[in-house]
Amino acid sequence: MTAIDYTQEIPVVEGRPTASQIEEIVSIPMDTRPGKIWKILITITSLMLLAGTVALGYTFYYGIGMWGNNNPVGWGFDIVNFVFWVGIGHAGTLISAILFLLRQRWRTGIARFAEAMTIFAVMCAGLFPALHTGRFWLDGYLFPYPNQNHLWVNFTSPLLWDVFAVSTYFTVSLIFWYVGLIPDLASLRDRTANKLKKSLYSIFSLGWRHSTRHWQHYEKVYVILAGFATPLVLSVHTIVSFDFAVSVIPGWHTTIFPPYFVAGAVFSGFAMVQNVLIFVRQAFNLKHIITLNHLEKMNQVMIVVGMIVGYAYAMEFFTAWYSGNDFEMFTFINRALGPYAWAYWIMISCNVLSPQFFWFKKLRRSIVFMFIIGVFVNIGMWFERFVIIVTSLSRDFLPSSWGMYTPTIYDFGVLIFSFGLFFTLILLFVKTLPVVSIAEVKASIPGAQPSHKGGH
Amino acid sequence: MEEKKIFSVAALFDTADEITRAAKETTAAGYTKYDVNTPYPVHGMEKAMNLKPSLLGIIAFVIGIGGVTFAVLFMSWASIIDYPLVIGGKPFFSWPAFVPVAFEVTVLSASVGTVVAMIALFFKFPHNSHALHETNYMKKVSADKFGINISVIDPLFDETKIKEFFAKLGGKDIETIYEEPFPKDIKMFDKRFIGVLVVTALVTSGATYLTLNKLLYMQPFSWMSEQNKGLPQSKSEVFPDGFTMRPPVEGTVARGFIPYEYKGMKDSAVINLSNPLPYSKEIIAVGKTRFDTYCSPCHGYFGKGDSRLHDQFPKPPTLHSDKVRNWVDGNIYHVITNGQNIMPSYEKQISRDDRWAIVHYIRVLQRSQNAKDSDFENSK
Known part of the structure; x- marks a missing residue:
């Protein structure tokens, strides 16, 4: 292997x-008929979707009593999955907005895909709190609108902040993604011969003409949106962590939660982006554009945020001890040694230990190995939310009100539904829209920009 | 066939260097109404074309300030003025708790507002009927070429001169682009158009009607209203007598409904009863409302026996006679509760305390009709 100079920017x-x-x-995925791998994959994901729909149907018809949630563990799989999926989404905005503002040009090849992933992950996330309200056909009441009962929502409740944060996050991610797509859709419009495709591309590209008078505003808006999306992405998981931190349950009521949650979100999100991108670049022959260097960069980010997460785990123990609060201390000892210790140690080994392998360059650049680590990180991050929610709720203050939590088959069914939904949408996306920003990549190839020689 | 209207004269270039030079030259030659079309934003092109900086930054700022102001004012209004509710013992204006929502509303309004402003106001999109669409020029700049086109509205526009100018700059595929002729036979009342409108209206209203009136009353949506509980007037499966409503235990006395113990025993009532209520403004006010409701139809608002029933019911005697004025309170109370002659008992309609309040009010009426001189002195 040739040595890589890390002081040099890697080529896009x-x-x-x-x-x-x-x-x-x-354009190859959009111009060709679906291949065998794609067909097999979409069969699997649609079956997951179908199996999940059965669980969803039972939940819909008989209510959320079908789930394992009980008293005292009122938040179970639903909120675990919600936090998990919102976290997955965060990597997308980080790549597309924060790395854009930091002028990290290597993001170009993966930004579009990561943004799409954000949107799909937030859709999956939104499913769970919406279902958890019980009668979700009345979820419109979550938004403050003038109603005949003259009631407003409680603006001081973290659960309402969630409604605003997640819906804002979804909307802003969607428009950010769509604004990025407009020039590409125009390029596709001008190269396709298919009449139906042409009219669809024409509608959605809005009549884009690649005019400099438009590019000028477009670039400005792109920076503005990136500037908005950056604090937004930090705020979303901060607000999600407020759901816990604002309460008084031991193990939740800590100020470390916002940064700890954001780091965890980026961690799991990068693992998911890396996993799915490995498939996409293999299946659609995008190895020139989504390069090994990009994947390596992502693995480097994963070591960093993985260690922040590990630090947060340690700090939680320290704070519990330092607080001198009996309940707080008990909660953390209970996490590591109590009935849910297995979940705790899965979390530690997947999140803290497994990314340490990325210190070795060989492993960092091995596709198979990084894929396995990525899967481990996602499992670990799912268990992190499980540990936080279930251990704290199952044993809080009075031993007389302790209780264990056992998920039912419907809990797993809805989780499978969300995975099915996510991967089905991903597969449809890679087949119908450009997974890489064509305009941005064109602008990054050597010789694309004026050399400052001509015209003087 | 009429002549086609010219839209612009266009030329293509191969590299970003060439197009930047061409744009500079075009600006130098005095052209202003021209455009450069490139597959991606070329750095320095705004400068070469001498464009003013984009105003969208200011627009985003203004909308953002508007969004945060609206959010804070709205939350304050809802929680201080419209529906004040103490939550967790906190003040109505708990501004730290308003920060998350205010922030999200700011980001949402500014992002959506800026993008909508860009697309609708700055670009005037959607615009798929532009003359440049479906031209060879557009197809090339969409892929990998760099184009420049000078519009016919430019004051210096001259087709042949511009073509020579472009050729001198090294432009390729120099061509004149014509406006797409506007189709003449567009009918307002096209059958298909009307059809789409009708179908849309029917589907929307039908779906709304079915959702709100039928769907929401079906299971599982209606499981709140289908509960295993006894409804009034329904048959019970549980109790042997089949009544859902359970009668109270024998001898139960409902609150405020102690039976009248001197029924038909006027003399005992007069001796034993005295008004338990104090003489106060509030109680007299209660007495007045009860008197006006229950007594005044026959006795008149001032107790003069001037019935409002127009002889459909016999007129009672006045309450200002010496006889009634000399009655003790217990006697009046007895008449209201027990009834007298043709007057029925009001025990069921008027609660015990209210009857005593009426007695006070009747005393007020009587005094008002037979005031002493000293009363005038006191009212001075």
Whole structure:
């Protein structure tokens, strides 16, 4: 293997493809009929969706009593999954907005895909609190609107902050993604021969003409949106963590939660982006654009945030001891040694230990190995939420009100539904829209920008 | 066939360097109404074209300030003025708790507002009927070429001169782009158009009607209203007598409904009863409302026996006679409770305390009709 100089910016694309070649490569999934792998994958994900729909149907018809939630563990799989999926989404905005503002050009190849993943993950996340309200056809009351009961929502409740945070996050991610898509849709419109595709691309590209008078505003808006999305993404998981931190349950009532949750979100999100991108670049031959260097960069980010998460785990124990609060101390001892200790140690080994392998360059650049670590990180991050929610609720203050939590088959069914939904949407996305921003990649190839020689 | 209207003259270039030079030259030559179309934003092009900086930053700022102001004012209004509710012992204006929502509303309004402003106001999109669409020029700049086109509205526009100018700059595929002729036979009342409108209206209203009137009353949506409980007037499966409503235990006395113990025994009532209520403004006010409701139809608002029933019911005697004025309170109370002659008992309609309040009020009426001189002195 050749040595890599980490002080140099890595190239956005490998080799020297021309602008039209890039368009060609990115358009292949949209121009060709679906291949065998894609068909097998979508069969699996649709079956997951179907199986999950049965669980969802039972939940819908008989209510959330079908789930394992009980008293005292009123929050079970539903909130675990909600926090998990919102976290997955965060990597997308981090890549597309924060790395954009930090002028990390290597993000170009993966930003579009990560943004799409954000949108799909937030959709999956939104499913759970919406279901958890019990009668979710009345979820419209979550929003403050002038109603005949003259009631307003409680603006001081963290659960309402969640409604605003998640819906804002979804909307802003969607428009950010769509604004990025407009020029690409225009390029696709001008190259397709298919009449139906042409009219669809025409509608959604809104009549984009690649005009400099438009590019000028467009670039400005892109920076503004990135500027908005950056604090937004930090606020969303902060507010999600307030659901816990604002309460008085031992193990939840700590100020470390916002940064700890944001780091965890980025951690799991990067693992998910990395996992899915490995599939996409293999299946659609995008290895020049989504390069090994990009995946390596992502693995490096994962070591960093993984260690922040590990630090947070340690700090929680320290704070529990330092607080001198009996309940707080008991909660953490109970996490590591109590009835749910197995979940705790899965979390520690997947989140803290497994990314340490990425210190070795060979492992960091091995596709198979990084894929396995990515899966481990996602499992670990799911268990982190399980540990936080279930251990704290199952044993809080009075031993007389302790209780264990056992999920039912319907809990697993709805979880499978969310995975089915996520991967089905991903598969449909990679087949119908450009997974890489064509305009941004064209602008990044060598010789794309004026050399300051001509015209003077 | 009429002549086609010219839209612009266009030329294509191969590299970003060439197009930047071309744009600079075009600006130098005095053209202003021209556009450069590139597959991606070319750095420095705004400068070459001499464009003013985008105002969208200011727009985003203004909308954001508007969003945060609206959010804070709205939350304050809802929780201080419209529906004040103490939550967790906190003040109505708990501003720290308003921060998350205010922040989210700011980001949401500013992002959506800026993008909508850009698309609708700055770009005037959607605009799929532009002359440049479906031209060879557009297809090339969409892929990998760099185009420049000078519009016919430019004051210096001259087709041949511009073509020569572009050729000198090294432009390729120099061509004149014509406006798409506007189709003449667009009918307002096209059958298909009307059909779509009708179908949309029917589907929307039908779906709304069915959702609100039928769907929401079906299971599982209606399980709140279908509960295993006894409804009034329904048959009971549980109790042997089949009544859902259970009668109270024998001898139970409902609160405020102690039976009248001197029924038909006027003399005992007069001796034993005295008004338990104090003489106060509030109680007299209660007495007045009860008197006006229950007594005044026959006795008149001032107790003069001027019935409002127009002889459909016999007129009672006045309450200002010496006889009634000399009655003790217990006697009046007895008449209201027990009834007298043709007057029925009001025990069921008027509660015990209210009857005593009426007695006070009747005393007020009587005094008002037979005031002493000293009363005038006191009212001075």
